[in-house]
Amino acid sequence: MLILICDAFDPTLPEKLRVFGEVTEDASRLPEAEVALVRSKTKCTAEWFAQARKLKLLIRGGVGMDNIDLEAAKARGVKAVNTPQASAVAVAELTMAFMLALPNRLVEAHNAMKEGKFLKKELKRTELAGKTLGLIGIGNIGREVAVRARAFGMRVLAYDPYVKQSDCAILVAGLKELLPQADYVSLHVPLTEETKGLINRQTLALFKDGAYLINTGRGKCVVEEDVAEALRTGKLSGYATDVYSSEPPEPENPLLAAPNTLLTPHIGASSKENLLRIGEEVVKILEEYTGKRA
């Protein structure tokens, strides 16, 4: 059995998988592979599946399956699975890092210091304590964010039409209830037909003036032009995002020129600890698939 590792996993993983079969990171061997491992970089399109002639099992290390054409996988008889639990803490910690860095103006302060400017009087910070966080989506990651935000003294509201009760957030009925109350809005939904472009000119109008928007979900859940405009007008005080409509973002992506942004290159799940956890879940999946023990 050939196992093809397509994207960046924990460097010790290939060795751990050798018990199950031959392991390669040579993408040109896709037509021979029975099992393939991807994260979000490889786009598993219908063309990709057409090349993967011997593929039976596709493992997505991480959560979102939006880089996988699940219809094509089904049509080819490929079982596609992910590692849904592993990444919640890693992404929640990046979300908190964003929520701390934006109102504390860490990026501006740091850049100014490097330019020899000591902006002690100019840089006014704001605190998280006593503020309201509005979560859109309260699944694995949203929950971890809620727990951490409450420890910072925030009031946590959440809108999630598929969750009926929560022990860590006050559930609200819709965006119309959530957005006007929130000082911070954080996105933790999958990319679906329903969530595509969820944050747009109309929904931005419902935000509190000067709110902060955080996105560690998916870039296409927001209309980037509309967010850039809201940053220019001051409707939003800041936008921190790990994800973009196309990755890496095109040079003309409006966010690159917009003020008050904090941009990271899709590193939410890339903590050392998380790559190890994802590796452990991959091993479990392969133990089940092959009947062998690692």
Ligand code: NAD
């Ligand atoms: P999850 O499935 O545990 O939770 C998603 C929640 O969103 C669910 O509770 C679901 O009911 C809710 N939801 C679905 N449609 C909604 C809608 N229209 N409005 C409001 N809520 C809705 O997933 P998770 O593990 O919490 O991950 C959430 C998303 O985060 C993933 O789908 C992925 O896109 C993204 N993610 C990003 C990174 C990163 O590196 N930045 C890493 C992991 C996951």
